[in-house]
Amino acid sequence: MPHTPTALLDAAGTCAALPWNLLVQEIAATAVDPRVQVPARIVMPTAAGACLFSMPAHDSQLAMTKLITFTPGNMGTSRATIQGDVVIFDIASGTRQLILDGPSITTRRTAAVSALAALRLAAIPDGPLLIIGAGAQGMAHLQVFAEVLGTREVHIASRTTASAQHLVDWALSHGMQAHIAEDVAAAALHCPLIVTCTPAHAVVLQGPLHPQCFVAAVGAFTPEMVELSAPLCQYLAMHGQIVVDSRDAEHEAGDLLQAGLPVAQYPSLADVMSEEMPRATGPVLFKSCGWGGWDLAAARLAVRTV
Numbered sequence: 615m616p617h618t619p620t621a622l623l624d625a626a627g628t629c630a631a632l633p634w635n636l637l638v639q640e641i642a643a644t645a646v647d648p649r650v651q652v653p654a655r656i657v658m659p660t661a662a663g664a665c666l667f668s669m670p671a672h673d674s675q676l677a678m679t680k681l682i683t684f685t686p687g688n689m690g691t692s693r694a695t696i697q698g699d700v701v702i703f704d705i706a707s708g709t710r711q712l713i714l715d716g717p718s719i720t721t722r723r724t725a726a727v728s729a730l731a732a733l734r735l736a737a738i739p740d741g742p743l744l745i746i747g748a749g750a751q752g753m754a755h756l757q758v759f760a761e762v763l764g765t766r767e768v769h770i771a772s773r774t775t776a777s778a779q780h781l782v783d784w785a786l787s788h789g790m791q792a793h794i795a796e797d798v799a800a801a802a803l804h805c806p807l808i809v810t811c812t813p814a815h816a817v818v819l820q821g822p823l824h825p826q827c828f829v830a831a832v833g834a835f836t837p838e839m840v841e842l843s844a845p846l847c848q849y850l851a852m853h854g855q856i857v858v859d860s861r862d863a864e865h866e867a868g869d870l871l872q873a874g875l876p877v878a879q880y881p882s883l884a885d886v887m888s889e890e891m892p893r894a895t896g897p898v899l900f901k902s903c904g905w906g907g908w909d910l911a912a913a914r915l916a917v918r919t920v
Contacts, residue, residue, distance in 0.1 A: 628718040644911035669906035725754035728830040736828035741765040744805035748772035751811035771795040814839035834868035847873035854897035860905035
């Protein structure tokens with residue numbers, strides 16, 4: 615029997631297979647698909663704060679596993695902090711169908727999940743937008759919020775001016791108003807959309823916030839990581855609404871856990887998508903930790919588009 619090589623996509627090919635609007639739509643469909651099965655991901659510490667992640671999932675047609683390493687020690691070097699692959703199989707035959715670039719999947723599906731949450735939950739979904747953290751996640755969130763939510767004004771906060779300027783230049787080249795946020799507190803009051811996507815080594819957002827603010831907190835995906843101050847999380851719990859991306863956040867949402875909040879009591883994005891909940895009029899915190907179901911959504915889309 616002749617052997618058919620498995621398609622192997624690099625970072626550019628993986629991104630091209632996951633156009634923003636279609637990815638957001640696929641994530642919305644996956645969130646409420648009863649066929650989707652996602653066991654708890656395996657997070658195995660390796661060395662010096664590094665981890666190996668194994669994240670399997672399947673529906674009635676596809677099975678996939680994302681296998682990636684997270685190596686904080688690579689920050690500031692030529693090596694990426696996240697490396698690995700997503701392997702996709704046909705369930706009926708067991709045939710390997712596609713191999714995708716793991717970091718690109720992680721970046722794009724994370725940003726698309728934030729965009730879906732903002733579409734469903736934000737009181738003012740078109741911005742202005744404040745992005746805190748100007749790395750790959752910052753750029754991905756800028757792109758998806760511009761394309762899917764129609765955001766036209768963005769403020770970028772980063773530890774390094776060059777990184778912030780890179781995102782500002784992209785926004786300006788796409789007809790947006792864009793500024794480096796020298797004063798994060800002032801920008802937070804001005805912007806009803808905020809995304810925090812930093813390495814989550816320390817608090818980067820303390821408030822006060824715009825009264826109708828939607829905050830997508832992306833960076834902290836372990837109990838030890840944090841981006842939002844405990845008082846801010848407690849304020850949002852008391853005066854607004856908290857939604858988590860999946861039930862896995864119950865033991866991974868560092869911002870909420872360190873604030874002593876009952877994470878298990880908060881609705882997930884799937885709960886929000888499957889219920890007729892009115893759009894928020896006050897502040898919303900969307901805590902994103904990552905979930906294998908979002909990788910499966912990207913895999914389902916990539917199999918159709920490649």
